[in-house]
Amino acid sequence: MTHHWKTLLAAVVFAGATSSAAIADGYEPTGKGFAPPPKPSWTGFYAGVEVGGRWLDAEWTTTQGFFPNVDPTKIPFSSSPSQSFNGGDLRGGVYVGWNQQISPNWVAGVEANLGYADQDERSNRLPGLQPGGINRTSVEATWDGSVRGRLGALVNPSTLVYGTAGVAFQEIETRAVCVTVAAPATDLNCNPGLPLGTVFSNSASETLVGWTVGGGIEKLMHKSWLLRLDYRYADFEDFSFIALRANPDLFGANAKLDTQTHTVSVGIAKKF
Numbered sequence: 001m002t003h004h005w006k007t008l009l010a011a012v013v014f015a016g017a018t019s020s021a022a023i024a025d026g027y028e029p030t031g032k033g034f035a036p037p038p039k040p041s042w043t044g045f046y047a048g049v050e051v052g053g054r055w056l057d058a059e060w061t062t063t064q065g066f067f068p069n070v071d072p073t074k075i076p077f078s079s080s081p082s083q084s085f086n087g088g089d090l091r092g093g094v095y096v097g098w099n100q101q102i103s104p105n106w107v108a109g110v111e112a113n114l115g116y117a118d119q120d121e122r123s124n125r126l127p128g129l130q131p132g133g134i135n136r137t138s139v140e141a142t143w144d145g146s147v148r149g150r151l152g153a154l155v156n157p158s159t160l161v162y163g164t165a166g167v168a169f170q171e172i173e174t175r176a177v178c179v180t181v182a183a184p185a186t187d188l189n190c191n192p193g194l195p196l197g198t199v200f201s202n203s204a205s206e207t208l209v210g211w212t213v214g215g216g217i218e219k220l221m222h223k224s225w226l227l228r229l230d231y232r233y234a235d236f237e238d239f240s241f242i243a244l245r246a247n248p249d250l251f252g253a254n255a256k257l258d259t260q261t262h263t264v265s266v267g268i269a270k271k272f
Contacts, residue, residue: 039104039157040157040158040220040223041101042099042100042101042107042154042160042220043099043100043101044098044099044271044272045096045097045098045271045272046096046097046098046099046226046269046270046271046272047094047095047096047097047269047270047272048094048095048096048226048267048268048269048270049092049093049094049095049267049268049269050092050093050094050095050113050115050230050265050266050267050268051090051091051092051093051265051266051267052090052091052230052263052264052265052266053088053089053090053091053117053263053264053265054088054089054091054115054117054119054141054144054261054262054263055086055087055088055261055262055263056085056086056087056088056089056119056121056139056141056259056261057084057086057259057260057261057262058084058085058086058121058139058141058172058257058258058259058260059082059083059084059085059257059258059259060082060083060084060085060123060127060137060139060174060255060256060257061081061082061127061255061256061257061258062077062081062082062126062127062128062129062243062253062254062255063081063240063254063255063256064253064254065077065128065129065251065252065253066244066246066251066252066253067251077128077129079125079126079127079128079129080127080128081127081128082127083123083125083127083137085121085122085123085138085139086121087119087121088119089117089118089119090117091115091116091117091144091263091265092115092116092117093113093114093115093116093144093265094113094114094115095111095112095113095114095267095269096111096112096113097109097110097111097112097150097269098110098111099150099271104154105153105154106151106152106153106154107150107151107152107153107154107160107162108149108150108151108152109149109150109151110147110148110149110150111147111148111149111150111164112145112146112147112148113145113146113148114143114144114145115143115144115145115263115265116142116143116144117141117142117144118142119140119141119142120138120139120140121138121139121140122136122137122138123136123137123138124136125137126176126178126243126244126253127255128253129244129251129253134179135176135177135178135179136176136177137174137175137176137177137243138174138175139172139173139174139175139257140172140173140174140175141170141171141172141259141261142171142173143169143170143171144168144169144170144171144234144261144263145168145169146166146167146168146169146212146232146234147166147167148164148165148166148167148212149164149165149166150162150163150164151163151164152218157220158219158220158221159217159218159219159220160217160218160219160220161215161216161217162215162216162217162218163213163214163215164212164213164214164215164216164230164232165211165212165213165214166211166212167209167210167211167212168209168210168211168212168232168234168236168261169207169208169209169210170207170208170210170234170236170259170261171205171206171207171208172205172206172207172208172239172257172259173203173204173205173206174203174204174205174239174241174243174255174257175201175202175203176201176202176203176243176244176253177199177200177201178199178200178201178244178250178251179198179199179200200244200250202242202243202244202245204239204241204242204243206239206241208236208237208239208259209236209237210234210235210236210237210259211234211235212232212233212234212235213232213233214230214231214232214233214263215230215231216228216229216230216231217229220271223271224270224271224272225268225269225270225271226267226268226269226270226271227266227267227268228266228267228268228269229264229265229266230263230264230265230266230267231262231263231264232262232263233260233261233262233263234260234261234262234263235259235260236259236260236261238256238257238258239256239257239259240254240255240256241254241255241256241257242254242255243255
């Protein structure tokens with residue numbers, strides 16, 4: 001009899017331990033045992049932060065040069081009118097969005113983001129006007145943003161592979177600096193009508209508008225945290241600007257800027 005009681009007690013302890021483990025793993029008790037835990041839902045609002053890098057690919061092209069007292073239509077460029085401004089920098093940002101799980105395997109949504117990187121790419125020449133020296137040009141890219149749609153496929157209930165596309169924005173500033181120097185006969189003096197050492201500069205800024213496309217992979221953790229790796233490419237409208245303001249004593253130039261960016265980031269967001 002004692003043996004039967006021990007066997008029965010062991011069975012009860014084992015059943016209790018099994019039930020506790022199942023409940024701890026998310027299984028729900030039913031009349032016929034334990035049901036598996038419910039699959040996580042991706043539907044809902046989220047907000048997060050991201051950190052990574054942004055690569056700038058900008059091409060400056062001087063479209064017209066102005067020489068003192070000379071018809072600008074008859075002036076050949078004295079150097080290549082083009083100059084590339086390429087470089088990368090660290091970038092941080094924030095993003096918000098809404099996901100809607102439209103089927104067991106598909107998630108659609110919309111997202112907006114705002115980011116900042118302090119990119120200041122420089123050259124020691126004035127494209128088309130002056131081959132090199134102490135004169136310089138620069139392109140600075142700072143704030144960026146986008147509003148995009150997203151569509152992704154669930155490779156498992158907690159892992160999403162997605163694509164994204166939409167409208168992109170980029171804050172940009174160009175700057176040209178001329179310094180009057182005693183130039184050799186084969187060179188161009190930027191400010192022939194001003195005293196030596198005079199600095200003449202001009203800047204122009206614009207919020208560029210363009211399109212962006214990209215994709216990434218996102219992981220839903222603990223039902224309410226989203227960890228992701230994201231890449232986006234953006235191509236912006238040409239920016240036409242006055243590089244240097246001309247007058248009868250000064251060289252001047254008009255130019256345009258063709259700009260693209262590549263952005264890679266790691267982000268973490270809270271799902272509400």
